[in-house]
Amino acid sequence: MAQKLDDIAEQVIGVLAGMIQAGAPITEATRIARDLGLDSVAIMDFVMELEERFDISIPLDQIADVETVGDLSIAVEALVRDAA
Amino acid sequence: MPIFSKFEDIRLTLAALSHSGQNPLNVHFDEIRSPVEGLVNGKPVLLFGTSNYLGMTFDADCIEAGVQMLRQAGTGTTGSRIANGTYAGHASLETQLAKFYGKRSAMVFSTGYQANLGLISALAGREDHLFIDADSHASIYDASRLSGAEIIRFRHNDAGDLARRIGRLKNKPGCRIIVTEGIYSMLGDTAPLREIAAVKRATGSYLIVDEAHSMGVLGAHGRGLCEAAGVEEDIDFVVGTFSKSLGAVGGFAVSDLPGFDLLRVAARPYMFTASLPPSIVASVSAALNRIQNDPSLGARVRANGQRFYQGLARAGFALGPQPNPVVAVKMPDRDTAVTFWKLLLEEGVYLNLAIPPATPSSLALLRASVNAVHTDEQIDCAIAAIRRVGARLGIIAPKPAKQAAKSLEKLALPAE
Numbered sequence: 001m002a003q004k005l006d007d008i009a010e011q012v013i014g015v016l017a018g019m020i021q022a023g024a025p026i027t028e029a030t031r032i033a034r035d036l037g038l039d040s041v042a043i044m045d046f047v048m049e050l051e052e053r054f055d056i057s058i059p060l061d062q063i064a065d066v067e068t069v070g071d072l073s074i075a076v077e078a079l080v081r082d083a084a
Numbered sequence: 085m086p087i088f089s090k091f092e093d094i095r096l097t098l099a100a101l102s103h104s105g106q107n108p109l110n111v112h113f114d115e116i117r118s119p120v121e122g123l124v125n126g127k128p129v130l131l132f133g134t135s136n137y138l139g140m141t142f143d144a145d146c147i148e149a150g151v152q153m154l155r156q157a158g159t160g161t162t163g164s165r166i167a168n169g170t171y172a173g174h175a176s177l178e179t180q181l182a183k184f185y186g187k188r189s190a191m192v193f194s195t196g197y198q199a200n201l202g203l204i205s206a207l208a209g210r211e212d213h214l215f216i217d218a219d220s221h222a223s224i225y226d227a228s229r230l231s232g233a234e235i236i237r238f239r240h241n242d243a244g245d246l247a248r249r250i251g252r253l254k255n256k257p258g259c260r261i262i263v264t265e266g267i268y269s270m271l272g273d274t275a276p277l278r279e280i281a282a283v284k285r286a287t288g289s290y291l292i293v294d295e296a297h298s299m300g301v302l303g304a305h306g307r308g309l310c311e312a313a314g315v316e317e318d319i320d321f322v323v324g325t326f327s328k329s330l331g332a333v334g335g336f337a338v339s340d341l342p343g344f345d346l347l348r349v350a351a352r353p354y355m356f357t358a359s360l361p362p363s364i365v366a367s368v369s370a371a372l373n374r375i376q377n378d379p380s381l382g383a384r385v386r387a388n389g390q391r392f393y394q395g396l397a398r399a400g401f402a403l404g405p406q407p408n409p410v411v412a413v414k415m416p417d418r419d420t421a422v423t424f425w426k427l428l429l430e431e432g433v434y435l436n437l438a439i440p441p442a443t444p445s446s447l448a449l450l451r452a453s454v455n456a457v458h459t460d461e462q463i464d465c466a467i468a469a470i471r472r473v474g475a476r477l478g479i480i481a482p483k484p485a486k487q488a489a490k491s492l493e494k495l496a497l498p499a500e
Contacts, residue, residue, distance in 0.1 A: 045445070055252070
């Protein structure tokens with residue numbers, strides 16, 4: 001069953017919020033590395049959480065193009081749609 | 085200097101590391117006296133962070149072979165195999181490596197990094213899918229990027245996760261190529277190679293194993309984890325290095341697959357770099373002979389790994405999951421790790437500091453490695469020094485007085 005982008009973004013934000021210290025609210029405009037101070041290893045761990053939740057694999061070259069939570073949600077949505 | 089502004093975070097980290105004296109990422113040795121002894125700032129130190137697993141750097145046969153060839157064939161080849169040709173030593177070393185692994189052919193590269201870069205980037209085309217362990221060495225990540233293939237990471241040492249990820253591809257075209265390592269260099273753990281080989285068979289994938297830290301260390305004949313796990317037939321490509329157990333520099337790949345030699349004109353990191361100097365090739369060949377003729381070398385480094393690991397475990401340190409010759413001591417945080425490392429150097433013990441992002445799960449680690457020529461006494465000395473610093477920093481409970489370490493003077497370490 002296809003999921004809507006908004007639902008996916010909400011879940012992405014939920015997973016991210018669970019991984020970082022409480023701070024400024026996370027929105028689709030939040031820049032994952034710059035605004036949240038996650039290093040590359042922490043980002044990869046976060047991506048693995050998402051992969052498990054959505055039962056997808058996000059190829060490494062796609063992650064390189066991601067800057068914001070919104071970018072990532074779009075990538076996840078496309079992969080989920082592709083897998084359906 | 086705006087061109088360097090992108091490195092501002094790194095500059096700040098370096099400044100913090102250098103703040104109180106020695107920068108752990110920039111150690112200068114005045115002298116290296118043996119595989120286990122060096123001189124830093126005029127002071128003798130015991131070496132416990134060299135990856136020189138068999139102590140081969142000062143092996144008399146290797147030195148002699150290197151010196152002889154240096155006189156006979158000169159200092160270098162001054163170009164690539166493609167441009168300047170193959171020397172007799174290159175070809176015979178490749179034959180020797182293939183025979184050692186019982187494989188059809190071998191290719192020698194100028195470094196271990198380039199072996200991965202050349203093999204993986206050439207093998208995996210744009211249509212193919214690379215499945216790499218999340219904790220893979222930087223050379224595997226870089227090689228994967230250079231390949232242009234789709235890169236999918238699987239959870240470290242998790243064959244089930246690997247199988248799920250390959251399964252998600254369904255009927256997508258392209259080869260599936262799995263890359264794993266023998267011993268992982270940060271935590272010293274080994275890959276579950278039997279399970280991974282089973283996934284490879286079930287999915288019709290290709291399997292590459294990087295034995296950089298396990299060649300000469302694992303397996304009754306020193307053929308690494310593939311031999312120890314009894315899965316050599318399932319491995320399509322073994323990659324390795326000459327810069328650890330063989331004590332020099334260079335890398336290699338071996339394979340049974342008939343098309344393997346095509347990589348000589350497809351792998352750019354093989355084609356467009358100078359080949360190894362004849363003297364290096366000669367010392368590597370002598371080192372490989374030593375491994376083949378003396379299986380006790382591997383047994384000794386494994387026993388030393390056990391002694392070191394168990395000693396630190398008994399002292400109460402949190403360590404990597406398996407007792408191998410690479411031993412990772414987990415630190416509570418980066419600052420403690422840096423302080424610990426510096427105090428240990430003052431105590432006369434050198435090992436490696438490993439901090440994020442070079443480490444898995446953002447761990448701060450003291451990364452030690454033992455070799456076959458460390459004596460029991462030197463290992464116990466290092467354990468005692470690590471214990472003293474650990475107790476001083478409150479990481480482990482202080483040692484009871486009755487077990488106080490004996491005088492360490494003769495090993496050039498300050499007594500307690």
